[in-house]
Amino acid sequence: MNPASPWWSPSRHADRRPILLTRNRIQAAIRGWLAGEGFTEVDPAALAISPGNEAHLHGFATEAIGNDGVGRRMYLHTSPEFAMKKLLAAGETRIHAFSHVWRNRERGALHSPEFTMLEWYRVGEGYEVLMGDVMAFLRTAAREAGAPVLWFRDRSCDPFLEPERVTVAEAFAVHAGVDLMASIRGDGSTDADALGAELDRIGVRRAGDDTWSDMLSRVLSEKVEPKLGEGRVTVLDRYPSAEAALARKVPGDARVAERFEVYACGVELANGFGELTDAGEQRRRFEAEMAEKARVYGESYPLDEDFLAALSGMPPAAGIAMGFDRVVMLATGAPRIDDVMWTPVP
Helix, strand or coil, X not given: CCCCCCCCCHHHHHHHHHHHHHHHHHHHHHHHHHHHCCCEECCCCCEECCCCCCCCCCCEEEEEECCCCCEEEEEECCCCHHHHHHHHHXXXXXXXXXXXXXXXXXXXXXXXXXXXXXXXXEECCCCHHXXXXXXXXXXXXXXXXXXXXXXXXXXEEECCCCCEEEEHHHHHHHHHCCCHHHHECCCCCECHHHHHHHHHHHCCCCCCCCCHHHHHHHHHHHHHHHHCCCEECEEEECCEHXXXXXXXXXXXXXEEECEEEEEECCEEEEEEEEXXXXXXXXXXXHHHHHHHXXXXXXXXXXXXXXXXXXXXXXXCEEEEEEEHHHHHXXXXXXXXXXXXXXXXXX
């Protein structure tokens, strides 16, 4: 196969096709599992008032022109989350969606500006149940691919073993030698000076204007993430509340939230929450995120007022998003996300 030839050339497509058919089998098997668990598949609209309100999440903007010729700014969603939570407020209790989503400023071996996200929600259930769901999907993907382990580059991970479950604080202590909780106050607010001192001590670079969040992200990406999912899946649990804008705080400990991520072979695959349903608190968090976005990038996104109104009627639920293309990558051993897409983004 000539890697310089376009993906649509017959010879290259013939080499790609077995992986793409495996993708279809994995997707069909996961759909079957979800149907067996009583989930209803939904199809959220991709056009949205807001692409999401996280400081470092970048949307694609477009213009919707009405019959009167007047245009209004809209966005391609970065996640179907807002639309799906509205469905929970409407009365749905177990829903899932395979959605194409769009994220700007993201391109690389593990990132595509357009990709497929599997998102699902369980009303009235704890977020720990979602951890079992992810493991079921990873095992399903491996079986459908005929793979005994998941692979990414030179690293492997056995999804059939019980996963390792560690808190973010534990992972920082073990893999980076950082006492993360020493920089988080009892009310969940953070101390950038305290975390900065930890970075200086372990020799991780930082800029003078780095926020606490900036420094946490740097330690996570440089020291912690590469060590996760080695040999077995890692569930990285109880994120600091400051890093969980859409999640409930853990009862009895405002410093941490009901948020977890799942890693295999050092690759993040899923991000789950015990969902926040306090509309007032959610508004405050969104406003803080957009203030930070404006500070760093000189832009911000509107709040979806319809979503905030629906949130007041949303029942307690747990929800999660999984990068479906990445799961296919690891099950087939593909080195790049473009290799598992039927038509890669130009």
